[in-house]
Amino acid sequence: MRFFSDNAAPVHPNVLATMAAANTLDTAYDGDAFSKRLDARLSETFETEVTALWVPSGTAANCLALAALCPPHGSIVCHRDAHIQNDECGAPEFYTHGAKLLLADGEGAKLTPDAITDILSLQRYDVHQQRPHAISITNATEYGRVYLPDEVAAIGALAKDRGLALHMDGARFANAVVGTGASPADLTWRGGVDALSMGFVKNGGMNAEALVFFGGDHAETTRYRRKRAGHLLSKGRYLAAQILAMLDDDVWLANARAANAGAALLADAAGDRLIHPVEANEMFLRVTADEAVSLRAKGFDFYDWGPGEARLVVSWDQQEADIRPLAAAIRAL
């Protein structure tokens, strides 16, 4: 049983079904009936008027957002362990044409106003340094932690105070919504988020993420950047269909709930071995090399995450019955 990545999971049946339903003649690019419904549908979800662009990857969503919020001569505060810093092969630098990521510290890959303020206070604000223009946080974080609405709002307030834009990498946004019990609105724009990379792929989608802008005229220029980056797919309806399928009947929340619940099961079994509290669908575990070998020998697959650490991710489609054996195995270590 694989627990190494929610990227490896299959696609939810509703997603496939809606893609099949989209399989008729329609307008090219994003002029089709499905794409046209996105803004309204997501505006409902977020209880405010939003503009959304589909893109086929989270990297594209993140970096189009950053390019909208920060000029080439600007800088962006993010966590040292952020996906945009460590896992996108410099896509932020590519899309922003060379903006600099300023790396802040914080437990569980979470930023705090203090940590951000510390980094900002090291900047000189003269022309010899790129001036901070934005903050990027990840919810749920790269270590499976969540930001609560108050925590987002505290960062949002700091951002506003400093004239910075706020981006949220929501590759696992659904897991954060479920994990916090907060509304999508409270986790984003009400807390000052300007742009959200709203992930669906890790949560049962195939290859469609939504880049959601809460106000501003960022969407207009981002349409050009999306095209220019090769992300305006010519048959966009198959991407829009995925997103709509995930939103309809709250599939996105049900899937995240399942994944989070599975991770909670494992967390319960892991006890003191937990490196971070489990608040979404990821678990980071202290294991010796021998223990890792023994888990793998039992058929459980996961990533090593530094020496003595393992990352286990539960996907939307993994049933309690699939997870109990791993929980038992962890308990038995």
Next chain:
Amino acid sequence: MRFFSDNAAPVHPNVLATMAAANTLDTAYDGDAFSKRLDARLSETFETEVTALWVPSGTAANCLALAALCPPHGSIVCHRDAHIQNDECGAPEFYTHGAKLLLADGEGAKLTPDAITDILSLQRYDVHQQRPHAISITNATEYGRVYLPDEVAAIGALAKDRGLALHMDGARFANAVVGTGASPADLTWRGGVDALSMGFVKNGGMNAEALVFFGGDHAETTRYRRKRAGHLLSKGRYLAAQILAMLDDDVWLANARAANAGAALLADAAGDRLIHPVEANEMFLRVTADEAVSLRAKGFDFYDWGPGEARLVVSWDQQEADIRPLAAAIRAL
């Protein structure tokens, strides 16, 4: 009945079926069973060892290819009407970090060695100008013309002689293969093509194109550029599956044959109205504004293409019975 773009057509059933077959747990990104089969499968198609990368759009394929073949301080000869110049919002400049497109003339958007030589002879080859590094041709062209193997080879020989790389934008490569009756190998590497953007989307695919490298170590660095551009999708198997579905049972050729045949029917009806010979699945027609209105009144949808000109594109799924009414309407103008 829509004839405005093959981008609007639905997806071939085999493509959907193979995507559904790929809908099981597998490795993330491009480590899955489907992605791993691509090189071997395309090597068969091209009768030589190739390296192929899937990407979700033709723009991505084209511009990753150009970035591999031309440095920022270089230039690329292409036709004035090339898609890379007119329809990609500067994606070549984005991906190459500012290489310059040198625009050559030629009937039907076709380049000839003479036209290329003319452009090259205008360059000064000093540091005040970007030095030519590559040539890009489109087969079938933006005006539905095809390059025959000899024509490709003549350009390939010129490229080799001048130390230039050769890229082929094959958004409608299948239509060119069918239209010329030539082998994929003869249309590409045997004629000196270094990199091919092999299109599937316009021909029955959903959102997968293959960037095919014929030798060189371009593929290795391009894997970084692909990631960096957000085009290494996290569930790549659904893209690889599409390409394999198109290649299996020669669906790609059957689809192109159908589209080309439909266009030939229309061409026969159009007679003197043809602006370019119809050699693939596109037809450019002389029509007055009134005639365009009358065709549209009969339910035929197409793009105006400059004053007095219309572009009509036949898609893989359009049956003879769908096309005959348009042929009749054109004849009746």
Next chain:
Amino acid sequence: MRFFSDNAAPVHPNVLATMAAANTLDTAYDGDAFSKRLDARLSETFETEVTALWVPSGTAANCLALAALCPPHGSIVCHRDAHIQNDECGAPEFYTHGAKLLLADGEGAKLTPDAITDILSLQRYDVHQQRPHAISITNATEYGRVYLPDEVAAIGALAKDRGLALHMDGARFANAVVGTGASPADLTWRGGVDALSMGFVKNGGMNAEALVFFGGDHAETTRYRRKRAGHLLSKGRYLAAQILAMLDDDVWLANARAANAGAALLADAAGDRLIHPVEANEMFLRVTADEAVSLRAKGFDFYDWGPGEARLVVSWDQQEADIRPLAAAIRAL
């Protein structure tokens, strides 16, 4: 006697003297006494409040201006023979991060509202093409022609009407001022120019040009771009000193007057051989290969400019006595 480029000429003695006067301890970068005087001094020259940044080359001035006026996903209308297109090795694309130059035609490298309108009318204004954001004209042009205030104003009005910014490459701005007899203000901001690359190097300076912004907040972000491009020299006072030396006592106008007068002498001798009217300090001459050889045999050095054409440039320091022999030689051809 060399007539191949005003870039080859020596530096005016006042420039050297002022640089020597600047040779005392002062603040680094652009905080020094000389740099601080630039805005006020140039505001006098232009009869309005301007913000000016020194840079060591015309390419830097041009491309920082273009980057201020056009985003990466935009395009810039310029003449097919513009320096920014042909002689800067893609610096515009480097600085703008890939904006596209749209090439217009026009006699003597001059743009007209009609020529610009023609190019604009070919753009589709959808996301598949880079949207026009700016126009760039050169005064005096690459063929030694000048724009009169009315001509600038007509282009400026068009620019304003279309929401485009207007840049003037003034590598030979002094020659244009002298050649037209117009005021610097009338040739620039009163006609709608937003940014001027004000050249001094070809006109007796050493390595300092002024990038002049007429309003807007372009200067602020351009200071970051200048630093980022390595053009914020650490001892900027030697650049500011050059510009001040050229402006003081109207050395810049005297120098341009001398050069233009020399070119007029040659033009008078050239008669029907002139390819373009001589309105500044450059002359383009019809000469056979044999005639070119004979002129060179007499010690006159110049550039061939396409078959049967020669370019001769008069520099600020060339005296009538230096020029008469060439005039005679041309007459004697």
Next chain:
Amino acid sequence: MRFFSDNAAPVHPNVLATMAAANTLDTAYDGDAFSKRLDARLSETFETEVTALWVPSGTAANCLALAALCPPHGSIVCHRDAHIQNDECGAPEFYTHGAKLLLADGEGAKLTPDAITDILSLQRYDVHQQRPHAISITNATEYGRVYLPDEVAAIGALAKDRGLALHMDGARFANAVVGTGASPADLTWRGGVDALSMGFVKNGGMNAEALVFFGGDHAETTRYRRKRAGHLLSKGRYLAAQILAMLDDDVWLANARAANAGAALLADAAGDRLIHPVEANEMFLRVTADEAVSLRAKGFDFYDWGPGEARLVVSWDQQEADIRPLAAAIRAL
């Protein structure tokens, strides 16, 4: 008396004199007699055949070097306090088109093989991260420390072993040569340095630095990048003249010797207040806010460098008599 920056110092008389000597008609750009002598002259200095390009700033030298040594999808190891990271407004990212700086630690802004190895060991070497391509060290460092030949060679050996290129930011290279007593060759190519930004401006030059390549074909493509960045000045002879003037009669070494000696005098006075050993011409001093005020009240000008720290820099032209008063004042604190 100012001790805040060697960038503020005047220019050595020989530099001005040689610039004046260059003030005759010559070829434009870098085809002149002075520029042509650079390679040979610097090859003598370095006891091996080098290729050198003049540029008007250290930022340009550094970033052209980095762009030559690292592709956009690569990364560069440098010290956390490196000038390229903190003081060039993202110029490395601009010139390399988005390569990432990997920040290593080390006393006195010095890198060690261990520190570099630590950083390298954190990289995953998969396509999700930019792959290390180069190391950049600064000699003398940003804290006035020097690398000895053995230290350079140890880093050079590591670089070679890992397939990385090695760049040296030598904004104060002369101070390092004098400070170590080592030969220019031993401090650079013999230790594995591929490219050196050889600074002259802080050491008595005006606005000319040399980018020196020790082998490889980097110089050829860098000529294009230099032009494209606006750093191929049209009257390059005035830059070449500066460099030649500094090299002739070993002015560069004499100037550095003077500056280093001045700093040594101050170091002697500072005793326990020294934050770093003084090995070149910079001194970092522990001072309370009150002490800083008192020093400034006596007419000594310097930068605060974090709380309780001051940076004092001695310039080439500061005489012992100028420095003794400051030494006394420090002693008297």
